[in-house]
Amino acid sequence: xxxxxxxxxxxxxxxxxxxxxxxxxxxxxxxxxxxxxxxxxxxxxxxxxxxxxxxxxxxxxxxxxxxxxxxxxxxxxxxxxxxxxxxxxxxxxxxxxxxxxxxxxxxxxxxxxxxxxxxxxxxxxxxxxxxxxxxxxxxxxxxxxxxxxxxxxxxxxxxxxxxxxxxxxxxxxxxxxxxxxxxxxxxxxxxxxxxxxxxxxxxxxxxxxxxxxxxxxxxxxxxxxxxxxxxxxxxxxxxxxxxxxxxxxxxxxxxxxxxxxxxxxxxxxxxxxxxxxxxxxxxxxxxxxxxxxxxxxxxxxxxxxxxxxxxxxxxxxxxxxxxxxxxxxxxxxxxxxxxxxxxxxxxxxxxxxxxxxxxxxxxxxxxxxxxxxxxxxxxxxxxxxxxxxxxxxxxxxxxxxxxxxxxxxxxxxxxxxxxxxxxxxxxxxxxxxxxxxxxxxxxxxxxxxxxxxxxxxxxxxxxxxxxxxxxxxxxxxxxxxxxxxx
Numbered sequence: 001x002x003x004x005x006x007x008x009x010x011x012x013x014x015x016x017x018x019x020x021x022x023x024x025x026x027x028x029x030x031x032x033x034x035x036x037x038x039x040x041x042x043x044x045x046x047x048x049x050x051x052x053x054x055x056x057x058x059x060x061x062x063x064x065x066x067x068x069x070x071x072x073x074x075x076x077x078x079x080x081x082x083x084x085x086x087x088x089x090x091x092x093x094x095x096x097x098x099x100x101x102x103x104x105x106x107x108x109x110x111x112x113x114x115x116x117x118x119x120x121x122x123x124x125x126x127x128x129x130x131x132x133x134x135x136x137x138x139x140x141x142x143x144x145x146x147x148x149x150x151x152x153x154x155x156x157x158x159x160x161x162x163x164x165x166x167x168x169x170x171x172x173x174x175x176x177x178x179x180x181x182x183x184x185x186x187x188x189x190x191x192x193x194x195x196x197x198x199x200x201x202x203x204x205x206x207x208x209x210x211x212x213x214x215x216x217x218x219x220x221x222x223x224x225x226x227x228x229x230x231x232x233x234x235x236x237x238x239x240x241x242x243x244x245x246x247x248x249x250x251x252x253x254x255x256x257x258x259x260x261x262x263x264x265x266x267x268x269x270x271x272x273x274x275x276x277x278x279x280x281x282x283x284x285x286x287x288x289x290x291x292x293x294x295x296x297x298x299x300x301x302x303x304x305x306x307x308x309x310x311x312x313x314x315x316x317x318x319x320x321x322x323x324x325x326x327x328x329x330x331x332x333x334x335x336x337x338x339x340x341x342x343x344x345x346x347x348x349x350x351x352x353x354x355x356x357x358x359x360x361x362x363x364x365x366x367x368x369x370x371x372x373x374x375x376x377x378x379x380x381x382x383x384x385x386x387x388x389x390x391x392x393x394x395x396x397x398x399x400x401x402x403x404x405x406x407x408x409x410x411x412x413x414x415x416x417x418x419x420x421x422x423x424x425x426x427x428x429x430x431x432x433x434x435x436x437x438x439x440x441x442x443x444x445x446x447x448x449x450x451x452x453x454x455x456x457x458x459x460x461x462x463x464x465x466x467x468x469x470x471x472x473x474x475x476x477x478x479x480x481x482x483x484x485x486x
Contacts, residue, residue, distance in 0.1 A: 046059070046095075047081065047085070050082075050085050050087065051085075056087060056088060056091045059091075060091070060094055060095075063095075079092060079219070082095075089218070089219055092219050093218050093219050093250065096219070096221060096250040110221050111152065111221050111222070111223050111254065111301065111302070112151075112152065112153060112217060112220035112221050112222070113152070113153045113154075113155075113177060113213075113214055113216075113217050113220045113221070113222050113223070114148065114152055114153070114154050114155070114222075114223045114224075114225065114301075114302065115154075115155045115156075115157060115177065115210040115213050115214055115222075115223070115224050115225070116141060116144070116145075116154070116155070116156050116157070116225045116227070117157045117158070117159070117206045117207075117210055117224070117225065117226045117227065117228075118137065118141055118156070118157070118158050118192070118195075118227050119137070119159065119160060119201060119226075119227055119228040119229055119230070119260075120134075120158050120159060120160040120161035120195050120196070120197050120198070120199070121159070121160030121197055121198075121199055121200055121201045121229070121230060121233075122160065122197050122198055122199060122200075123197070123201075123229055123230055124137065124160075124197040124229050124260075125197050126229070126261065128260060128261040128284070128285060128286060128287060128290075129286050129287045130287075131287050133229045133260040133261055134197050136260065136284075136287045136290050136291075137227050137229075137258075137260055137290070138192055138193075138195075140227075140258075140290055140291060140294045141192060141227060141294075142189050142192055142346060143294065143346065144225075144294055144297070144298060144302065145180075145185050145188050145189060145192075146185055146189075146344075146346050146347040146349075146350055147298050147302060147350060148180060148185070148302055149350075150179070150180065150181050150182070151179075152179075152180060152302075153177050153178055153179050153180070153217065153220070154175065154177065154178070154179075154180045154184075154188070155173060155175055155176055155177035155178075155210070155213040155214075156173075156174045156175035156188055156191065156192075157171065157172070157173050157174065157206055157209050157210055157213070158171075158172055158174050158195060159171040159172070159199070159200075159201065159202050159203075159205070159206045160197060160198060160199035160200055160201060160202070161195050161196065161197070161198060161199065162198060162199055163198040163199070167199065168198075168199035168200040168234075169199065169200050169202040169205065169233075169234035170199065170202075171202055171205045171206045171209050173209055173213065174188075174191050175188055175191065176213065177213040177214070177216055177217070182341050182342060182343060182347060182351050183341075183342060185344075185347050186342070186344050186347065189344065189346070193434075193437040200233045200234050201228065201230045201231065201232060201233040201234065202232070202233070202234035202236050203226070203228060203231075203232045203236060203238040203273065204232055204234070204236020204237045204238040204240070204241045205234065205236050206226075207224075207226075207238055207241035207242055207245060208241055210224055210245070211241070211244065211245050211248065211249065214245075214249050214251075215248065215249065218250075219250075220250060221250050221252075221254075222249045222250045222251050222254065223251070223254040223255075223256075223301045223302070224245065224251060224254065224255045224256070224277070224279075225256045225258070225297065225301070226255075226256070226257045226258070226273070227258045227260070228257070228258070228259060228260070228270060229259070229260040229261055229262065230262065230266050230270075231265070231266045231269035231270060232269070238273045238276075239272050239273055239276040240276070242255065242273050242274075242276040242277030242279075243276045243277065245277055246276075246277055246278050251277065251278070251279075252278075253278055253279060253280070254279070254300075254301050255274065255277035255278065255279025255280070256274075256279055256280055256282070256297050256300070256301055257270060257271075257273060257274040257277075257279060257280070257281045257282070258281075258282045258284060258290065258293050258294070258297070259281065259282065259283055259284060260284050260290060261284070261285060262283065262285075267283065280300075282296070282297070319364065319365040319366075319367075319368070319393040319394070319395060319396065319397055319398070320362040320363060320364050320365060320393075320398045321338070321362070321363050321365055321373075321391075321393065321398070321399055321400075321401060322360065322361070322362050322363070322398065322399070322400045322401070323336050323356065323359055323360075323361070323363070323400075323401055323402070323403070324359060324360065324400055324401065324402045325359040325360065325402075326402055326403050326404050327402065327404065328404050328480060328482075329449075330403060330404065330409070330449075330451070331377055331378070331379060331382070331409075331448075331449050331451055332377065332378035332379070333359070333375065333376065333377065333378060333403070334357065334376045334377060334378040335355050335356065335357050335376040336355060336356050336363070336373065336374065336375055336376065336387075337352040337353075337354070337355040337373070337374040337376065337384075338352065338353045338354045338355065338363060338365065338371050338372075338373060339351045339352055339353060339371060339372045339373075339374060340353050340369055340370075340371055340372075341370075341372075342372065343372055343374065343386075345374070345383045345384040345385070348374055348376070348384055353366065353371070354366070362398070365393050368392050368393065368394060368395065369392065370390045370391065370392050371388075371390075371391045371392065372386055372388065372389060372390075372391065373386070373387045373388035373391055373401075374386055374387060375387045375403055375407060375451065377451060379448075381442065381443060381444045382441060382442065382443065382450065382451065383439070383440075383441060383442060385407065385440065385441060385451055385452060385453055386453055387403065387406045387407055387453065388401075388406055403451075404479060404480035405479055405480065406453060406454060406479055407451050407452065407453055407454070407479060407480075408451075408452055408453075408454050408477040408478050408479050408480065408481050408482070408483065409449045409450065409451060409452070409477075409481070409482040409483065410425060410441070410449070410450045410452055410459070410475070410477060410482075410483045410485065411447065411448065411449050411450070411482060411483070411484050411485070412443070412446055412447075412450075412459070412461070412471070412485045413446055413447065413484070413485065413486050414446035414447075414461065415486050416486075417461050417463070417469065417471070418463055418464075419463065419464050420445075420446060420461050420462060420463060420464070421444075421462045421463060421464050422442055422443070422444060422461075422462040423442065423443045423444075423445075423446070423450070423459075423460070423461055423462070424436065424439045424441075424442050424459075424460040424461075424462060424468075425439065425440050425441045425442070425450060425452055425457045425458070425459055425460075425475065426438045426439050426440060426457060426458045426459075426460060427440060427457065427458070428456060428457065428458060428474075430458055430460075432460075432467055432468045432470070435458070435460045435462075435468050436462075440452055440453070440457060449482070452477045453477070454477055454478055454479040455476075455477055456474055456475065456476050456477070457472075457475045457477065458470060458472065458473055458474075458475065459471040459472035459475045459485060471485065472485060
């Protein structure tokens with residue numbers, strides 16, 4: 001019996017391959033190229049097929065041929081074009097899984113949904129180098145969160161964070177997948193700071209939870225990040241779960257696994273999870289290796305390439321703020337930033353609207369919106385401080401400001417306290433446990449001038465050995481004044 005559908009599919013294959021061959025010919029064929037080399041199909045080729053009335057099923061069948069290499073990126077713009085052509089969501093989702101030939105930068109730019117899984121098992125309190133795995137991982141994840149663009153959707157999952165035999169294998173979605181802005185990043189960092197390592201390592205179960213979060217946006221471009229210091233200890237099957245995710249989600253090769261201080265047996269098991277998920281494993285035996293892994297991860301999975309801003313002509317009267325050299329002795333300044341909305345010192349670079357690296361320069365203010373002004377010290381051991389809140393200017397208004405109008409100084413001599421690991425000025429609600437997480441300023445040595453916004457604080461000394469020492473319960477810092485503490 002004559003099979004018309006079979007003939008129609010054969011015609012579609014020939015048509016699509018004909019497009020690819022024509023494109024190769026137009027570009028100038030290489031005489032030394034193998035005749036068996038796969039033909040490349042672009043997004044324009046795909047649109048041409050749809051305009052010719054080809055069925056979605058036929059197109060997908062053709063794209064799966066061994067003689068065809070799919071080289072197309074499906075970002076927001078491409079998806080909008082396809083939806084105007086009235087294709088189905090299933091067709092778009094399947095195409096995204098095939099868009100493996102896209103340049104890495106383009107894939108990162110179009111990532112829509114990111115899930116971060118953080119190991120909070122008891123073994124995270126062990127050390128790598130001179131720090132606990134937990135401190136290293138926590139700092140790296142917080143920095144990662146700060147780098148995520150506001151256009152992304154983010155979920156945060158944790159395991160091993162609950163004490164008790166009945167809860168050692170608990171997994172919890174601390175932040176269901178949703179859009180994230182500056183306020184959301186600050187809230188997520190607060191959630192991370194409240195965690196304490198306590199339980200076991202249910203990696204398989206955590207991957208199931210991650211899959212459910214990412215599946216909420218089936219047409220999105222997904223990324224998954226797992227941070228762990230050990231192998232599965234809760235009878236899960238993480239390799240199986242990782243393999244399932246690659247089939248059911250648009251993960252591509254954007255599954256990343258960071259191992260902290262893994263022994264050989266553990267490393268082998270965790271590497272298998274990464275391979276099963278068609279992802280990449282990073283080995284962090286030292287704190288600096290973990291930091292380096294996260295920097296690579298940000299470029300490969302999280303951060304879109306920055307687009308060069310185009311200059312815009314301004315006809316209206318400009319607003320500007322000029323920061324003048326201090327009249328009093330002040331620590332060296334690295335930068336001053338203007339931030340719209342609310343920020344934290346670890347999200348500053350990602351939220352900055354404008355900045356200057358020198359006193360005396362005019363800093364343009366784009367609108368009459370409310371801004372924060374942040375002063376950044378040159379000393380890398382110190383942290384940036386919020387100099388002004390809710391700052392705004394009317395059109396045509398220019399003001400001159402000196403740091404000492406809003407900032408004061410604290411100098412701690414440390415007499416009688418012994419050698420210090422760190423001096424911390426914290427918010428008033430801090431205690432011994434939370435002082436580090438609620439720091440406003442810090443120093444690694446006695447006798448340094450610490451820059452702090454005017455206000456009331458607690459002063460702590462963290463000795464080389466032992467618990468934090470509360471030196472001042474109500475340290476009052478006045479703008480333009482040096483507060484010396486014996």
